[in-house]
Amino acid sequence: MxxxxxxxxxxxxxxxxxxxxxxxxxxxxxxxxxxxxxxxxxxxxxxxxxxxxxxxxxxxxxxxxxxxxxxxxxxxxxxxxxxxxxxxxxxxxxxxxxxxxxxxxxxxxxxxxxxxxxxxxxxxxxxxxxxxxxxxxxxxxxxxxxxxxxxxxxxxxxGRPRFEADRREREELAARFVDALREGDLHGLTELLAADVTAVADGGGKGPAFAHPVAGATRVARLLVGFATFMDGVADLAFQRVNDQPGVVVRDREGRVVSVLALDVLDGRIQTIRTVVNPDKLGHLGPVADAWRLRAEALARRRPARGEDGVP
CATH class of the missing domain: 1.20.140.160 (PhyR, sigma-like (SL) domain)
Structure with a gap:
């Protein structure tokens, strides 16, 4: 050899x-x-x-x-x-x-x-x-x-992390999470989250990310619904294993990567959501979307046109 x-x-x-x-x-x-x-x-x-x-x-x-x-x-x-x-x-x-x-x-x-x-x-x-x-x-x-x-x-x-032992159950929960997120189902998302769930984002100053961790099932569910509603029409999301745990990959309409979510699952609930938005960390996954442009596009889609709602 x-x-x-x-x-x-x-x-x-x-x-x-x-x-x-x-x-x-x-x-x-x-x-x-x-x-x-x-x-x-x-x-x-x-x-x-x-x-x-x-x-x-x-x-x-x-x-x-x-x-x-x-x-x-x-x-x-x-x-x-x-x-x-x-x-x-x-x-x-x-x-x-x-x-x-x-x-x-x-x-x-x-x-x-x-x-x-x-x-x-x-x-x-x-x-x-x-x-x-x-x-x-x-x-x-x-x-x-x-x-x-x-x-x-x-x-x-x-601080050793603990995960749900059954891989199939974790993936089924993640699939339900994706469905609820796509539908903007606040109640459905809340049911899938642990009471003390935490959502954290890594933008590295180069991608749109919330500045501080968000904790609590209700607050995190509202954050997720807001994100899904905001990105509706400009991006799509799909279940994907991320670092051998359940996760989600968000892509724009051309298939370019916007962000990646990694989910920690324990006791039938999502305990932590870690989102990577920094484009420098996504290039190995394929073409990377301009998340700032998508954000501006999403804002423009939701901004009332001139003459609507009595605005001249």
Whole structure:
């Protein structure tokens, strides 16, 4: 098998590792490409290609994350990971762990960890690497990596997200959510939301997003109905798995992405709605709509024409 073939075989795993460390599709893809360049130019033959490539992409991702954190501190408004509609890596025996580890909630929880803790946690808890492999990947001793793993597990356990166990039930609830949203059904939406539901948006100062989190079933339902009514005629929405959890993708009439909603579902209710509107985080999903233009168009459609309602 050639090096190119070996790399292609492991590429899904490398992307899965890099994305969970970085929370960015673009940065993960860049890290994977850099790992290939280093592997292609290496003069040594690794004993385990999987271990070698995983270590290389991990080290690259750690370096990228350290610089990315500086940018995230200056980010306008809430920061969310770039939404992922399909994870190329699959392992039937670990499907549940992989799904939970790539959720928006889990990735945001990983932000509490240092870059090295995050890498150790991802390699150990998500992908099951042994400590000798992890030590080589992060440049620490095995004993240090064990301590990092314990510390990371403790931080993650403090806020570990919980989701509805039955995938089918989550998707059915999300489908009902989409139907109610399309219809502007305030009562129907309220029934699907947890009493303490929270809606948060990531616009990054580049997309129209509500400035502060909105909490409570009634307030969130009214916000959603207002959004659906406002966008009626200029955009459509459809159910889509987002970061392996139920979600919604909003597109304009030409099929361009406007925003992505990720839904956390527990106990038969939607607990959290995270919306990504920042166009910089949507480009990997296809052509991106001009959300500001759509907003202006929606406003124009609802503005009374001259001469209506007694206005000269």
């Amino acid at each position: 050639t090096r190119a073939e070996e790399f292609t075989e492991h590429r899904p795993l490398l992307f899965a590792i890099a994305y969970r460390i970085l929370g960015s599709v673009a940065e993960a893809e860049d890290a994977v490409q850099e790992a290939w360049l280093r592997y292609e130019s290496s003069t040594t033959e690794p004993v385990s290609v999987k271990s070698f490539l995983s270590a290389v992409v991990t080290r690259i991702a750690i370096d990228v994350l350290r610089s990315a954190r500086v940018r995230r501190e200056a980010y306008v408004g809430p920061w969310f990971p770039e939404p992922l509609l399909s994870d190329p890596y699959s392992d039937p025996e670990r499907s549940a762990e992989l799904a939970d580890s790539v959720s928006m909630a889990a990735l945001l929880l990983l932000e509490r960890l240092t870059p090295t803790e995050r890498a150790v946690f991802v390699l150990r808890e998500v992908f099951g690497f042994g400590f000798p492999e992890i030590a080589r990947a992060v440049g620490r001793s095995e004993a240090a990596c064990r301590q990092l793993a314990v510390r990371a597990r403790r931080h993650m356990a403090e």
